[in-house]
Amino acid sequence: MNLLSTCVLGSSSAGNATLVWSSETAILIDCGFTPGYIALQLRKLGLSISDLDAVFVTHIHGDHINNGTVGKLVRERVPIYCPPEIEEHLRKKYYSAAMASRHGFLNSIEKSAIELNQISVRSFEVPHDSEGGCFGYSVSYDAGGRTKKVSVSTDMARPTASIVDHMANSDVIVIESNYDVQMLEASARPIWLKRRIRVDGHLSNDQCGESLMQIIERSEVPPKDIALAHVSQECNTNQIALECTEAALERQGVRGINVSETHPYKPGRTITV
Ligand SMILES: [Zn+2]
Numbered sequence: 001m002n003l004l005s006t007c008v009l010g011s012s013s014a015g016n017a018t019l020v021w022s023s024e025t026a027i028l029i030d031c032g033f034t035p036g037y038i039a040l041q042l043r044k045l046g047l048s049i050s051d052l053d054a055v056f057v058t059h060i061h062g063d064h065i066n067n068g069t070v071g072k073l074v075r076e077r078v079p080i081y082c083p084p085e086i087e088e089h090l091r092k093k094y095y096s097a098a099m100a101s102r103h104g105f106l107n108s109i110e111k112s113a114i115e116l117n118q119i120s121v122r123s124f125e126v127p128h129d130s131e132g133g134c135f136g137y138s139v140s141y142d143a144g145g146r147t148k149k150v151s152v153s154t155d156m157a158r159p160t161a162s163i164v165d166h167m168a169n170s171d172v173i174v175i176e177s178n179y180d181v182q183m184l185e186a187s188a189r190p191i192w193l194k195r196r197i198r199v200d201g202h203l204s205n206d207q208c209g210e211s212l213m214q215i216i217e218r219s220e221v222p223p224k225d226i227a228l229a230h231v232s233q234e235c236n237t238n239q240i241a242l243e244c245t246e247a248a249l250e251r252q253g254v255r256g257i258n259v260s261e262t263h264p265y266k267p268g269r270t271i272t273v
Contacts, residue, residue: 002141002144003272003273004021004022004143004148004150004171004172004272005019005020005021005273006018006150006172006174006227006270006271007019007045007269008174008267009028009033009267010041010262010263010264010266010267011229011262011264012232012263012264013230014063014264014265015032015033015037015063015066015264015265016030016032016033016063016064016154016229016230017029017030017032017038017041018152018154018229019042019045019047020119020139021045021047022117025116025117025118025119026047026051027052027055027056027121027139028052028054028055028056029058029137029152030055030057030058031055031065031069031073032061032063032064032065033066033069034069035066035068035071035072037265038069039072044267045267049072049076050076050078052073052076052078053079053116054078054081054116054121055073055079055080055081056081056123056137057082057086058153058154058155059130059132059155060086060090061130061155064155065090065097067094067095068096070094070097070099070100071096073100073105074096074100074105077105078105079105079107080097080106081108081109081114082107082109082135083108083109083125083133084108086130086131086133086135087106088132089132090106091106118141119140119141119142120140120141121137121138121139122137122138122140122166123135123136124138124162124166125162126157126163127200128155128156128157129157129196129200134155136151136153136154136156136163136167137152137153138150138152138166139151139152148171148273149169149170149172150171150174151167151170151172151173151174151175152174153174153176154174154175154176154229154230155176155202155230156175156176156202156203156211157199157200157203158203159203159207159214163211164214165218167215168215169218169221170215170219171224171225171273172223172225172226172227172271172273173225173226174229174262175208175212175227175229176202176203176208176229176230176231177203177208177228177229177230177231177241177245178197178201178202178203178205178230178231178235179204179232179235179236180204180205180236180237180241180244181204181205183232183235183236183240184197184232189234197235202232205240205241205244205245206244206248208228208244208245209248210248212226213248213249213252213254216254222254222257223257224258224273225258225260225273226257226259226260227268227269227271228241228242228260228262229262230262231261231262238263241261245259246259258271
């Protein structure tokens with residue numbers, strides 16, 4: 001059986017990393033945790049950092065890339081990929097990324113997709129206020145005649161037509177459901193920060209549901225699994241996020257999709273398709 005698995009190793013504004021793997025290939029999307037945390041979570045899944053075939057970085061914010069982890073990746077000879085728009089920003093912000101670049105382990109994705117065995121990884125731009133831009137990734141796996149697809153976007157101010165196109169026809173979608181509108185408004189956060197989150201930062205639970213409906217409408221077959229990521233610890237709860245997405249699916253009469261939660265410092269469910 002040619003199976004493709006996905007596990008969000010952890011997700012919140014404190015750190016993000018998602019593992020996608022088949023029997024031959026394992027990749028990490030973002031590495032915003034310490035090397036110790038990532039190694040521990042990989043070990044639970046029977047893998048080690050040296051088993052990774054590549055790590056893909058979405059943007060330069062510190063909850064998506066960790067200096068120590070990049071150093072460890074270089075020592076373990078794991079290549080790191082990023083879109084060309086953010087490569088220089090990564091080198092400037094993280095000394096380990098500059099070192100990775102000097103040793104040939106930081107590569108920008110010049111072609112439209114990176115091919116690793118039967119896995120092909122494609123980046124797509126998402127709006128999010130990060131220097132150089134922010135990107136989501138879709139991972140396609142040639143499972144012997146049928147393509148299995150996982151799409152990951154953990155930071156997104158709003159859906160765009162291009163995002164919907166790239167995430168359509170996925171078997172698994174990892175998408176952020178960052179905040180509850182009322183909880184954000186009621187929070188003690190300064191007005192500028194509330195505005196930043198709403199306008200240029202993150203998807204609310206309602207926007208997550210709307211984005212998913214657009215992706216599903218654009219898909220020939222709806223996804224089997226949706227994992228809700230980057231849930232704010234201050235302005236949201238997993239329960240509210242799950243209820244909101246489930247209600248959005250219900251309103252549109254979409255059934256049979258597993259919606260699962262993710263956690264800041266604990267892996268979510270392993271999803272296998
Ligand atoms: Zn960010």
